[in-house]
Amino acid sequence: MPALDDWRRPPPTGRQRRVDLGIGLSVTALALFNLLLARSAGMLSYGPSGAAEQVCWVLAVSLPLIWRRSHPDVVAVVIAVMFVGAQVRVVPEQQVASGVIFAAVYGLGAWGRDRRRARVLRLAIIAAMFVWLSVSLVLHHGMLPTDGAGPLGPLFASIVNGVLINVLIFGFAYLFGETAWLAARREHQLQLQAEQLRAAQAMAAERAMFGERVRIARDLHDVVAHHVSVMGIQAAAARRSLDRDLGTARTALAAVEDCARTAVHELRRMLGALRIAAPPDHAWSAAASRETAPERETAPEIVGRIDRVGELVERMRQAGLETSLAVYGEAVPLPDSVSQTAYRIVQESLTNTLKHAAASSVDVRLRYLARELEIDVADDGRGGPAPDGLPGPGLGLTGMRERVAIHDGAIEIGPRSSGGFRVRARLPLTESLASGATR
CATH class of the missing domain: 3.30.565.10 (Histidine kinase-like ATPase, C-terminal domain)
Incomplete structure (x- = not known):
């Protein structure tokens, strides 16, 4: 897995691409409707663009939102250029276009895979917007109001108002985009930590199970092998004594019987422990444990x-x-x-x-x-x-x-x-x- 400092946000999922398609088409339809309202309100008394050109500019500004998450850097640059071009051609639709440029800057901050390039592009776009704002004020200063009722001059108030609105729009777009990217990285970090925790828990469980198996194997060797060995020796002694000394043979056979009983009890205890130590995902674990529980309770405990x-x-x-x-x-x-x-x-x-x-x-x-x-x-x-x-x-x-x-x-x-x-x-x-x- 890549280090957190080198993390890049993965591309959008298929569902997210479909959502972007719907948003892009909906915003484009809204922008076209807003253009229709502007033309119907007689807002085209100035400007060289005709109806067909205006529709093309609206499409050029709005449609790129379809790819805002899959290609955020290209989309942001294209929308910024188209936005300025539409204003140069005096296209009356600006309300939806302002939201589109906000979404483009935000999307670049939230989804830009190369963080240095995303940061440079956002700052360049914001700077270009303010340059265009200054040029626009110079070109259209004659259209600004010359009379007002406030303490500030109308020209000065209009400039301050335009600058303030743009600072808020682009400032929030930059901040929200950066916050969204940090939230995505934090979620990725939490997923990594969860995976590491699950791996550590699985390893700990595996080690515990291995240790339990080693302990049981050791007990099987120490206890059962001991009693079986004694049984073999005693059985051989009994066989040799049958013809000579029945008393010695009976004593040896009694020892064999005692060792066999002890070995069986030890085997039951350890097999019960093996069933209890089985992983919980085995379907037979609980049933086997219940099955051997009475044996563990009634069998005499042989503890060395x-x-x-x-x-x-x-x-x-x-x-x-x-x-x-x-x-x-x-x-x-x-x-x-x-x-x-x-x-x-x-x-x-x-x-x-x-x-x-x-x-x-x-x-x-x-x-x-x-x-x-x-x-x-x-x-x-x-x-x-x-x-x-x-x-x-x-x-x-x-x-x-x-x-x-x-x-x-x-x-x-x-x-x-x-x-x-x-x-x-x-x-x-x-x-x-x-x-x-x-x-």
């Missing part, structure tokens, strides 16, 4: 919080890992976002240990420090390639980094020098929370 880390550790123990959990410092209430982030970090770290590390033990430590919460998960596995054999960081590690970055925290992920793999994250605590924590 730091006080449930013990359950994660216990599940790892049931899956066959030797696990330990230690909490250092005085635990303080945490904001839900921080608590859930800490939970997800532990969950993802344990899932990766179970799936990829070939570890026999894992150690989870939570430290409530003076100004931050530290989460430390270390195992004795191989700690080598990236999860799932990918060439770079897996989605789980990326999700952990994103969660920590949201809270302006820090995270270290990598193999330990003594062997194994470690995830250590630090989440800052607010001053009010940090004051209750000790080293």
Whole structure:
């Protein structure tokens, strides 16, 4: 889009052209009728022009108004020249012609695309009109009244009156034309701002939707993938124990059942969130939201919080890992976002240990420090390639980094020098929370 300083008013629309056609023809008809009245009133006792010439001059002055918006500069110049020519030939029709010259100057100011040229042409036309006024007064000074009843001389009063009327006519024509052009530019500016606002709103909505989808994708990976992984490990343990130890097999199958129920509840919650986050122009959005509302209300809410880390550790123990959990410092209430982030970090770290590390033990430590919460998960596995054999960081590690970055925290992920793999994250605590924590 062009800059506002370089803006040029667009050409008139088809409807505006049709309106100009009607106005031009109507003004021409009115001018011809006024000429008829002037001739009938005997105003042609002087002057060289005949009836046919007078009609031609009236047409030449009035008809160009048809193009006053499509070609304002040409129309203004033509009307000004024809106006002076008609007066030179002493055409008696002047009332409508004066309105036409006013409309021409106004139209040039309101619709001139080149503002510098429009300004120069208007000033030149106005100057030419005053020059012609002076010449006309000199040529027809003998026809001016010589007697009057006022304190001013009749000649002086007539000159002042003529100048004053022309100043008002052309001054208002110039001012109104400039005001109309400024109003059109202001409307264009408002349209630009409205378009930019709509674009910004659309971008904000798109970013919000993208962020929500990323969050849901992260939760799907962290929660569902974790439970499915545990289910796989427990199912394999149950299969191996069926022939040897039915008690161990029942325990493993119970863990599979519990993980499956939790995974289903998480899927329902996240699918419901996906439906709510859908754009409003989707016809199925409202119906889908209403359809899943009872499920969201009746299904138990499975929210990962730091006080449930013990359950994660216990599940790892049931899956066959030797696990330990230690909490250092005085635990303080945490904001839900921080608590859930800490939970997800532990969950993802344990899932990766179970799936990829070939570890026999894992150690989870939570430290409530003076100004931050530290989460430390270390195992004795191989700690080598990236999860799932990918060439770079897996989605789980990326999700952990994103969660920590949201809270302006820090995270270290990598193999330990003594062997194994470690995830250590630090989440800052607010001053009010940090004051209750000790080293």
